[in-house]
Amino acid sequence: MGEQKEGAQVIVVTSGKGGVGKTTTVANVSTSLAKMGYKIAVMDLDIGLKKLDLILGLENRVIYDIVQLIEGECTLKQALVKDKRFPELSMLPAAQTRNKDEIQPEQVKEICEQMRADFDYIFIDCPAGIEQGFRNAIIAADKAIVVTNPEISAVRDADRIIGMLESAGFTDIMLVVNRIQSEMVKKGDMLSIEDLMEHLCIELLGVVPEDKRVLISTNKGEPIILNEHSIAATAFNNIAARLTGKEIEFPTFEENSFWNKIRNLGRNLFPNK
Amino acid sequence: MLNLLKRLFAGDNNSSRKQANDRLRLVLTHDRTATSAQLMETLKEEIIEVISRHVEIEGNPEVTFINEGRRSALDINIPLKGR
Numbered sequence: 001m002g003e004q005k006e007g008a009q010v011i012v013v014t015s016g017k018g019g020v021g022k023t024t025t026v027a028n029v030s031t032s033l034a035k036m037g038y039k040i041a042v043m044d045l046d047i048g049l050k051k052l053d054l055i056l057g058l059e060n061r062v063i064y065d066i067v068q069l070i071e072g073e074c075t076l077k078q079a080l081v082k083d084k085r086f087p088e089l090s091m092l093p094a095a096q097t098r099n100k101d102e103i104q105p106e107q108v109k110e111i112c113e114q115m116r117a118d119f120d121y122i123f124i125d126c127p128a129g130i131e132q133g134f135r136n137a138i139i140a141a142d143k144a145i146v147v148t149n150p151e152i153s154a155v156r157d158a159d160r161i162i163g164m165l166e167s168a169g170f171t172d173i174m175l176v177v178n179r180i181q182s183e184m185v186k187k188g189d190m191l192s193i194e195d196l197m198e199h200l201c202i203e204l205l206g207v208v209p210e211d212k213r214v215l216i217s218t219n220k221g222e223p224i225i226l227n228e229h230s231i232a233a234t235a236f237n238n239i240a241a242r243l244t245g246k247e248i249e250f251p252t253f254e255e256n257s258f259w260n261k262i263r264n265l266g267r268n269l270f271p272n273k
Numbered sequence: 274m275l276n277l278l279k280r281l282f283a284g285d286n287n288s289s290r291k292q293a294n295d296r297l298r299l300v301l302t303h304d305r306t307a308t309s310a311q312l313m314e315t316l317k318e319e320i321i322e323v324i325s326r327h328v329e330i331e332g333n334p335e336v337t338f339i340n341e342g343r344r345s346a347l348d349i350n351i352p353l354k355g356r
Contacts, residue, residue: 188288
């Protein structure tokens with residue numbers, strides 16, 4: 001998986017546990033890159049439980065899906081849904097009424113190979129779990145992004161996924177921590193970025209803070225990266241920029257600063273406050 | 274007052290974050306090596322038994338996991354009795 005092939009970089013976004021923000025990450029990082037002018041394809045492999053079309057706000061434009069493409073009912077060009085807001089972004093939808101066992105890793109690989117020449121980045125939205133759907137999603141990928149939350153069960157699943165990716169030959173595995181709340185970390189009630197790095201030991205690609213605006217933009221079918229006031233939007237834009245090779249500093253997560261010690265002193269002196 | 278200062282500079286030792294870290298450290302080590310706490314006990318007993326068959330052990334022998342990055346190793350510390 002190490003060698004760089006012609007054309008697009010294929011990146012699988014995975015997590016093990018469901019509900020940590022894989023699809024939200026795929027949707028926002030891909031639209032951010034498309035906005036920068038890169039040619040982007042997103043492939044939804046969560047067959048039977050598709051979400052990416054909804055998160056991207058493209059659900060009404062879906063005509064064909066990946067299973068129909070594999071079965072020869074349509075061409076690749078017909079199956080790809082173009083996003084009118086971001087002309088550089090195309091989505092290959094999952095099938096909703098089928099299941100993950102109906103497609104094989106080799107078929108996904110073949111579609112990716114067909115697409116490589118026409119795009120700069122191809123993102124694969126991997127289903128939760130470690131079964132067939134996971135194997136389908138990683139087969140064609142050059143790199144992997146593992147999304148997790150600062151929550152023990154999500155971290156445990158992320159660790160298992162990282163182990164499986166390493167066994168499959170991946171050398172480029174990057175971590176995105178989603179929904180961190182620095183206030184809770186400071187109070188000693190949430191795992192910190194440093195804690196997660198200590199446990200998972202992979203390269204950090206992004207840290208997305210908890211942001212209510214994400215749900216609001218999902219309700220509307222608009223990517224959060226269009227919202228200038230959103231702290232999550234900044235985080236997703238930073239992830240996209242880092243993927244293109246830009247070096248963007250992480251905000252400091254260090255919670256043992258002088259002022260925090262003073263604040264903690266206050267808390268310890270007046271525990272009920 | 275001393276306690277207060279200790280808590281202030283060492284961080285809250287009983288925070289839920291610390292508990293989460295401790296539990297994760299243990300469970301990830303067992304996940305990665307496909308071992309269990311039970312197996313560790315068995316290993317420890319058997320290793321000590323084998324050693325004590327040949328040499329005399331003194332004090333508290335210890336068999337624990339140590340982690341470096343994503344790799345784990347067994348740390349076996351068995352003090353032997355001197356003459």
